[in-house]
C-alpha cells in the first residue's frame with residue numbers, strides 16, 4: 001500500500017537531510033526562533049462555525065499531477081484573499097512534488113497558520129517544520145507506534161507547534177485520543193484503494209469530545225459536502241484538489257461556503 005512506500009522514501013529523505021544539516025545544527029536554528037505558546041491554529045478551530053484550511057499541492061498519488069503550472073506563492077496569496085484561515089503545504093517530494101522551500105516561503109508571506117503536510121516519521125522532521133515557519137504539523141496514526149505518536153505530540157507542543165493527528169477508523173481515533181491529541185483529522189480517503197467517503201468523518205465525529213478539535217480531510221468538492229460537515233459539528237475542513245483546480249480561488253471558496261458572489 002502507498003503508505004508503506006511513502007514511509008520508505010521518507011526515511012531515505014530524512015537520512016539525507018540529516019547529513020546535509022545535522023540535528024544539533026537544526027536545533028540551534030530552532031532555538032533562535034522566538035518561543036510561542038499561544039497555538040493560534042487551535043484557537044481558530046474552536047471559534048464557532050466551520051473553518052477552512054486549503055492546501056497547496058502540485059500532485060498526489062491518487063490524482064497524479066494536479067497543477068502543471070504551480071505558482072505556489074500566488075496560490076497562497078489567492079487563498080488569503082479568499083479568506084482561508086490556515087494553509088496546508090505539501091513538502092513530500094516523491095509523490096506530492098512538494099518541497100520544504102514552498103513551506104518556508106509561504107509561511108513567511110501569509111498572516112494565517114501554515115501546516116507542514118508530510119509523513120512525519122522522525123523527530124527531525126518536527127524541528128524542520130518549526131525551522132521553516134510551520135505552526136502546525138501532521139502526525140498520521142497509521143504510520144506511528146503509540147509511543148512515537150505520544151513523543152512527537154509532546155515535542156511539537158514544546159516547540160509551540162500544533163499537531164493534527166490523522167485517523168481513518170475507530171481504532172485510530174482511539175489511538176489519537178489516548179496519545180493526548182488536541183486536534184484530530186479524519187481522512188475521508190482510504191489510502192488502501194483511494195476511495196473517498198465523507199461518511200467516514202461523519203461516523204467518527206461522535207467519538208471525539210467537543211474540547212478536541214475535529215477536522216474533516218479530503219474529497220470535499222461542493223457546498224453540499226461542506227453543509228453536511230457543518231451540520232455535524234465538524235470544526236474544520238481541509239480542501240486540496242478542488243481549490244487547486246479552481247482558477248478563481250475567491251469565487252470557489254465563496255461557492256463552497258454557500259455564499260453567492262456577484
Ligand SMILES: O=P(O)(O)OC[C@@H](O)[C@@H](O)c1c[nH]c2ccccc12
Pocket residue numbers: 055117118166187217218219220238239240241242
Ligand atoms: O485534495 P483533497 O481530496 O481535497 O485532500 C486534501 C488533503 O486532505 C489530502 O491531501 C491529505 C489528507 N491526508 C493527507 C496526508 C498526507 C498527504 C495528503 C493528505
